Amino acid sequence: MKRQQTTKPRITMVGGALDRGGDKLNAHAAIHHGDIFAIATERVVTVPPTTSIMSTVKTMLNHGFRRIPIADAGTQQLRGSIVCRDIVDFLCGGPRHSLVTNRFDGNILAAVNEEVREIMETDVAYRYTDSSIEDVLKLMKEKNVGYLPILDKDESVSGIVTEQDFMHLVAGIEVGASIAEYMSTNVTTVEPDATIGTTGKLMIDNGFRRIPVVKNDILLGIVTAFDILRFLGSGEALTKGATGIDDALSVPVKTLVGREVVWTTSDRDVGDAAEMMAENGVGSLPIIDDGVLTGMLTERDFVRVLTTSRQ
Template identity: 40%
Template sequence: MHQNWQNTKQGDKLLKMPGKLDRGPIDFKSRVFETDGEVMGVATRDVISAPPTTRIIDAVEMMTSYGFRRLPITDAGTHRLRGIVTARDIIDLLGGGDHYNLVRVKHHGNLIAAINESVRSIMTQRVRTIPDSASVAEVTETIVTQKIGGLPIVNDEEVVVGIVTERDVMKALATEETDVVVEEVMSAGLRVTGPDTPIGTVTREMIAHGFRRLPIVSDDVLFGIVTASDIMKYLGNGEIFNRLSTGDVGEVMALPVRTLVSGDLYTTVPETNINDAALKMLQKKVGALPVIEDGKLIGLITEFDLVKAFSQE
């Protein structure tokens, strides 16, 4: 079913830690289910999509309302896939990368004018998809090797019939018990930022390095974590307009990133079993857990790390 509708130095800080263990190559088909069509058993079938004529602000509000990181763009009548908009595209628009030219050049910095453009101006048109006949093994291999957080599922007519994400695959694979702990598979060598870093600097860091999230550290203590979705929500829930007086995007992107940090911060420790880490992520509906030891941040474990780890077990 379809329903349309700081400073720079702080932002460039690298937290160096010991590297994670190398768990060797992955044989996806021997480790993960490989029944044809099984992807539809773990995917979301009730796909929310939007036509290419949708205004950017309407797409962002839709994504914020439903808690989506990505929104398929489809023809209104046929539901054939035409593109996709992600939280990354939105932070790119707000100052992170090439999409920012829509604001800075075409609309001379006027954010309100830019977000009233159609979503086709920022959507990714060449979308990696997965067929509805795919197995979970094939989806897992695509996610791990291509480092893609979510894939639209299409039928033979290129009609979107579902969407599958890292979280869906992690949930399916985490049912198998393992002795692996967080320390073995966590991401190390983290790039972090400070609470007073401007939001605009954070968006540029994320786009430049391909990050979806940045830990915020103050005096070696974890202050919080900011994600691409948090920055997108800043626009989607209207908060950005409450702080906008001139209409210029630079005004709101100069605010410190601590403005976006919520009071909820969920963490884990190095010796936690990855089954327990996956369960906590699913219960708290978060995509990553900072790893804390002796009161300090030593790593980050993400849905991607867990999908990769479970596929190796």
């Protein structure tokens, strides 16, 4: 495959810069009890469970978030979580979509005004403020999640750690392992005329957060769960779905692809890949060898990179 030549809620702030040191991978990920705030973000944006789905989406868009903890407004005690894929699930035919079809008979304009607790995930993995980086790495790998809220002794949200934080730990470090050792090789793609509904359902059914868009063996771009979140939050889904959710979901996915593709080859060091992703603000890299799309490397793979380095 060739590359085309050319990409009103109540918000509570709980009060990080990434503290990176050393020039080797293990120096960047030195393990000490309670050291999680060396990389965690301490000022966390949360929304209460009573916030509407649309207001939650807009908060995520305004901050560029792919996930947000749901917490009580007063105590900041954790009640749930929303990630981009939950919104794709809600919009594109996953279990949460029953809120649209069953309760509101396909009326997306009414459904998005429901409280976010109707679709939030309540079984949320978390760690405490005295946790180590190693504790968090192990749990994120075990649960296969992209972030963990960090709670204090009162069960209140005190911080957040994401897979992006671990990607930054690796960025620019010569790890001594190639991208080929960590990338996914079974890559599912869609054509540009595939609908948003079909693409979103493919994400939900397969646990994807991003899918390459391909035509005639040319990689046109990557569509992500955040792109579909933006489609809803921008109001376009509501406009096109004014007469029913099916009209909104029939929009071609190519309308969501807008930025030039950043890619690399499988023989590069994973530290180089992390640096490319950090510099370009992307959560994944298509891997193209000899003009063929051979794999995908994502931020979550860096959790595996670091857990492997500790073994």
